[in-house]
Amino acid sequence: MKNWEDGKPDKKLFYKRMNAVITFLEKRVDIAKLNALEVFGRAGDWHTIVYANRVKSLQVWGIDKKWKNILKKNLPNAKIKILDSIKTIVENLEPSKFDLIVIDNPMNTWGTKKEPDFYCEHFDFIKHIGNIIDKEAILIFNINKNPFGYDKFPEWKKRREKFYERKRTSKLSLRFLILFYKKLFLMIGYKTIFQKIFKRNEYMDYFVFFLRKN
Ligand SMILES: C[S@@+](CC[C@H](N)C(=O)[O-])C[C@H]1O[C@@H](n2cnc3c(N)ncnc32)[C@H](O)[C@@H]1O
Known part of the structure; x- marks a missing residue:
């Protein structure tokens, strides 16, 4: 498993991309009224700021x-x-x-547990996200449509195949992914009011889903 804390993320790029997401949302929603949660904080300086x-x-x-x-x-005003x-x-x-939930999970398989109990991307909790939403919420989460060095990570591959119920998960189309998540959220009782995709870097996108209880 690659340790995300060892990597050298392009902070300036992450900042710019998240700023594009928030600026988009500000045109549609009164962001200043939202109670937000960053689910995986680290130092908060990649995009939470x-x-x-x-x-x-x-x-x-x-x-x-x-x-x-x-x-x-x-983040002096945040509750940590x-x-x-x-x-x-x-x-x-x-x-x-929460009204705005940002899920910046590590990629690949991760966590302190060993196979087969390790975590993978957001797969182990996304179906339970309704536990921290009231009637509606905006979710911002990472999608890896085209994983880097995929052949070197058979466990990651296995988990993605199981989660997306597809034999080939090395290149997932945005069309497939949007339909997949709309269906997943419907399954847990939320319809999608709008969704939008923002490129984060070469491999990852921010998926933005506005969900409302069905
Ligand atoms: C991709 S980083 C988050 C970066 C952060 N959003 C930012 O803007 O700086 C993922 C973080 O998740 C944390 N993490 C790993 N497992 C976790 C868990 N089970 N619960 C909460 N945080 C966890 C790691 O310590 C790591 O700091």
């Missing part, structure tokens, strides 16, 4: 306490919680509901 002061409130979750003080410094985001969502441990 873009919207932190444009929303009504912000919670930032992260599993690793080493980021707590840095998060407080980078050190917890396991997957466990919190799946076991419905968080009483608050």
Whole structure:
């Protein structure tokens, strides 16, 4: 598994891309009234800082306490919680509901558990996202339509094939992905009011879905 913290993300590019997402949303929704959650915080300086002061409130979750003080410094108005985001969502441990949920999960397979209990992308909790939404919410999440070095990661491949119910998952079309997620959200009781895709980098896109309880 590649450690995302070892990589050198292009912070300027991430900032620019998230700014495009938030600017798009600001034309359609009153962002300043939204209670937001960053599900995987790290230091908050890749893209959380873009919207932190444009929303009504912000919670930032992260599993690793080493980021707590840095998060407080980078996002002074946010409520920081050190917890396991997957466990919190799946076991419905968080009483608050959120209007804007940003899911910046690691790519590939990840987590401290071993095969076959490792996590993969957002696959292990996305179906439980209704636990932290009231009537409607905007989700922003990472989609990898064309994974890099895919042949070197048979477990990642296996998990993607199972999740997307497809034999070939190395190049997924946007059309397939939009329909797939619309169907998945309908299955958990939410219809899509609008969706929009923003390129994040060469491999990843931000998928933006405005969901309303059916
Ligand atoms: C891609 S980074 C997030 C970057 C961040 N959104 C930003 O803008 O700077 C993913 C983060 O998820 C955290 N993480 C990994 N497993 C987690 C879990 N089970 N619960 C909460 N956070 C977790 C890692 O510590 C890592 O910092």
